[in-house]
Amino acid sequence: MTQAAIISFLETVHPYDTLSKDDLAQVAGVFVRREFAAGEEIYHTGEALAGLFLVKRGSVEVLEPSGGLVSLLGPRNSFGERGLMRGGLAVTTTRATETTVTLMLPTAEFHRLIANSPAFARFFSRGRGAEARGPDLTTQKVADLMARKPVTLDPDSSIRTAAAKMRDHHVSSLGIVEDDVFLGIVTTRDMTNKVMAIGLDPSSPVGGIMTRDPVTLRPDDLGSDILHIMLERRIGHLPVVEGTRLVGMVTQTDLTRFQAVSSASLVRDAAMAETVGEMAGVTARIPALLAQLVGSKNPHEVVTRLITDIADTVTRRLLKLAEAELGPPPVPYLWLACGSQGRQEQTGVSDQDNCIMLDDAVTPDDMPYFAALAKFVSDGLDTVGYFYCPGDMMASNPQWCQPVRVWREYFRKWVAQPDPKAQMLASVMFDQRPIGGAVRLFHDLEGETLEMAARNSIFVAHMIANSLTHSPPLGLLRGFATIRSGEYKNHIDLKHSGVVPVADLGRVYALIGKLTAVNTRARLVAAEEAGVISTSGARDLIEAYDKIAEIRLENQARLIRSGRKPDNFMAPSDLSDFERSHLRDAFVVVRTMQSAIGQSRGARS
Structure with a gap:
């Protein structure tokens, strides 16, 4: 692989996507490409590690010393970091399950990045190893x-x-x-x-x-x-x-079920599923996994990342099944996730938002193939529990299955004429993340669009205004503004009034700073590091977001354990006085940050 090709790939992989251009170039220059045959061992427990591995193509199984499967890894997944952080000796055995290409980051460079990149250090030291080792029942x-x-x-x-x-x-x-x-x-x-x-x-x-x-x-x-x-x-x-x-x-039976459920086992089972029905059996176990991860006190960003990994695996598996049924694609294509899946923030309640980018060589005669592929995958996602998007923001809608040149024109028009519909569409599409296919189709477009949008002050002002449409549910006299009627009377919506206002702010900060991160928390961290928002403002907002997202997941876990379906609605009375006070304080921080960016918009206009 050329250095340019490695850089292009790394720009789609977190946390490498947070590195500066100079750091990214340096890192790309020291990566070592290695290829393994199906069944070939990459390293063995106790072996001295030469560096951190990143899957470029193929699949890798991670095994305990006893031989038990820990996880099944695919493209853009890293492995070996636990050993590097613990003296340089492998704590697991890894083996390719098919012809696999990896990129290896030498040990010295890994430790340099850990020391010098806060985002890199956070990613490889927070929460990743504990869940992979399995839940601790005791x-x-x-x-x-x-x-x-x-x-x-x-x-x-x-x-x-x-x-x-x-x-x-x-x-x-x-x-x-x-x-x-x-x-x-x-x-x-x-x-x-x-x-x-x-x-x-x-x-x-x-x-x-x-x-x-x-x-x-x-x-x-x-x-x-x-x-x-x-x-x-x-x-x-x-x-x-x-x-x-x-x-x-x-x-x-409860104990057996608890020990059998892990994100690794669900990813493995989804990757091996032969039918949509088998996948539905896998996704039916997600609520139990969510309750377990929340009960284990994992950070919310770890829980939602692990839940989203399952959706990504299901999507890639459906793409493979579609190609097996329809034949090879006539031109390269790329399936992208938008919305919460794009941001890697899925919980126990998720619909689907997705689209397809096609190589510009596509012809009208090729389009029926991609219409059939999009329908196969969208229908499959709906069947397994990722319900159709109410706004039809799906690849099965011909509008969102187009050549790159059409997508480039879409973004150009949205930026040039930022009416309310354009703002809404841009908000969804700025959260795009490649899932399966030819990732190169997205690279140039991503950078071009971000640069073009950030330069247009009118578009930025409209996006800021759009980010203020969702308000935290603050009432008078230190209370909450709850829903007044209907099924959820006296509840608050922890999605649209809770995490969405922060996601909207994160998207705007990323736009202003030309930041490529898509995950909300990663955007807030990157915005602080880039000086888009003050250190104090960023830290307050991150803590507020953590509290809101944590309470949202705890509420879903509580519903699951009571035998109900998880949702985003919570009665404030379900919280203690202490919890209510802290949740309200978090909402106040969000409102304050909205006011600050709103004043900035007023100054610009």
Whole structure:
């Protein structure tokens, strides 16, 4: 690969995309290209590492010393950093699963970047290794391990009724409760040993076969308590109580499910799926993963990055399945994600925003192929849970499946004539991120568009005005402005009134500073480093964003653990006084930063 080709590739990979042009050129000049055959080992546990590896093409599996799969990596994924940060010896074994090309950054250059680039240091030291090693069950709170609300019955109900309820709810145990007081537990084993084995009349009261006053746990106990009790007493069900009230049930199945769910396993299963149905089975596990990651106290940017990685893998797999069905593409193309997937900020609730850029050599006769490919992938994404965009901002819309020359004209018109529709479209498209295909189609266009947009002060002013359309939900007298009617009355929208105002600000800062970062938090950090906003303003806004995004994810995890679908609406009353105060303070910071940039817009105009 030429140095120019390496630079072009690195500009699409975080955190290399945060480096200055000089640093990027230096880094590109020392990368070593290495190619591995399918099944070939790249390095082994305990081996001295020559540097940090970056996947250019192909796939790499990362294995524990015991041989267990840790993760499956694809293009733009790095590996080897844990060993480099821990004395230079590999802590895992890596192997190519297909013909794979890697770029290796020598150890000395890796440590130079860690020392001199805050973005580089943050990326390779925060949160990446812990999740890949798998969840630590022993340190989890019991409240985070409960899969659902407990199924209960009163003691006077018949055994037959109890059996039917267990069947209908697909559970292996019931809590026996009277007047909201927990009395005991009945399990499928009780049904076998105390009813079937002795021929007990099924119309007898279920209270007669329950285990009275069983050992229980509290929500703030640890996973280690569950393991110790289950092993010591040889039981498979543990009620969770607060005072005399039953609030949950933890079973051996819950523990198995917890240990089986990780982003690495979901990425692996999505990459190997042969049908859309198999992919739907993978994405159905995302809510459990989200609840687990939040319960493990991962930073919000780590959680959303890992959740988005699954969407990226599903999209790339659908592209491969589409090509297998339709044949090879007549000209090169690039599938890009926009919106939250583009920013790597997906949560448990996501629709799809995407588009296709085609090589300018495309002809009218080629377009039916790409229409079919776009429909295949968009339909597949909808089937597996990434629902159709309400505004039809999808590659299946012919408007968003066009040659590069048409895209260049789109951006030129939006910048030259920034009416409300143009502002909306530009806001979506400035969050583009390549997912699969010929990345080179995007490189020149990205730089040209950013430069052109930043130079046009009228367009920037309109984009600033557009960023102020979403306001934090601040009410009078230190309260919140909640939704006044409908299903979510007395709730606040943590998406449109919470994280979106910050995402809008981040996009504007990136535009003003000609910053290529797409992720909101990365944009805020880059804006501080580039002097687009003051150090104090940036740090306040980053802390505010962290608090809002954290509470949004915690609310989704709480809904998931209660057996409900996650959404973005939260009642302030669900928070403690302390949490409400800090959330309101975060909203005040966002409002203040909006006012500051609004005054800047007024001065320009």
